[in-house]
Amino acid sequence: MHEQDMAILKSLVAVAWTDGHFATEEREHLEALISAFGATDDEAAAVREYAVTPRTLADIPLSDLSADDRRTLLNHAVVLTHIDGEQTADEKELIAKLSGFLRIPDNESARIVEAAEARVKRLLASQA
Numbered sequence: 001m002h003e004q005d006m007a008i009l010k011s012l013v014a015v016a017w018t019d020g021h022f023a024t025e026e027r028e029h030l031e032a033l034i035s036a037f038g039a040t041d042d043e044a045a046a047v048r049e050y051a052v053t054p055r056t057l058a059d060i061p062l063s064d065l066s067a068d069d070r071r072t073l074l075n076h077a078v079v080l081t082h083i084d085g086e087q088t089a090d091e092k093e094l095i096a097k098l099s100g101f102l103r104i105p106d107n108e109s110a111r112i113v114e115a116a117e118a119r120v121k122r123l124l125a126s127q128a
Contacts, residue, residue, distance in 0.1 A: 005037040007064035008073050009047045014055035015077045018094045022051060025084040033076065057094070057101055070102040071112060078116035085124065 009030065016026040030051065034044045065073060077098055081091035099109035 001037050001039045001043050003064060004066060004069045005039075006043065006047070007061045008069060008076065009033060009037065009039075010050055010055075011060040011065070011073050012076055012080055013047070013051045014057055014059050015080050015091075015094060015098070016051070017054040017056070018081070019088045019090050020054075022054075023084040026080055027051075029080055029083045057097060060101065062101070065102075070104060071108075074099060074102060074104060074109065074112050075116045078113050079120045079123075082117065082120040082124070 012030060012033070013022075016022045016030065030047070034047055039047065060073075062070075074095075078095055081087045081095060095113060099106070099113070104112070
């Protein structure tokens with residue numbers, strides 16, 4: 001797995017912990033991404049171990065993320081905040097803070113968030 005993919009996964013752990021707990025659906029989504037990113041057993045174990053401890057935006061390894069990686073992270077973060085069926089106010093606020101932290105211009109961030117929200121709503125509707 002690429003170093004940037006590990007940075008995205010670790011960053012998503014911080015997103016998952018925003019509301020104070022790491023929900024089952026969030027864990028399942030992280031597991032799907034671990035698989036999709038082609039993590040080795042050791043890399044997967046490292047992400048799982050990292051996820052045991054609550055994380056914050058300060059834990060996001062920004063210097064390990066390219067401009068494209070930061071946009072990918074924002075996209076996955078939006079999905080993750082909706083994946084348990086409800087985006088909390090804290091999670092919505094985190095997405096706004098994350099966009100700024102990732103240095104994504106507001107107009108571009110808004111498009112990424114809107115597209116990701118539409119996608120996750122379709123996904124959740126198809127699972128219902």
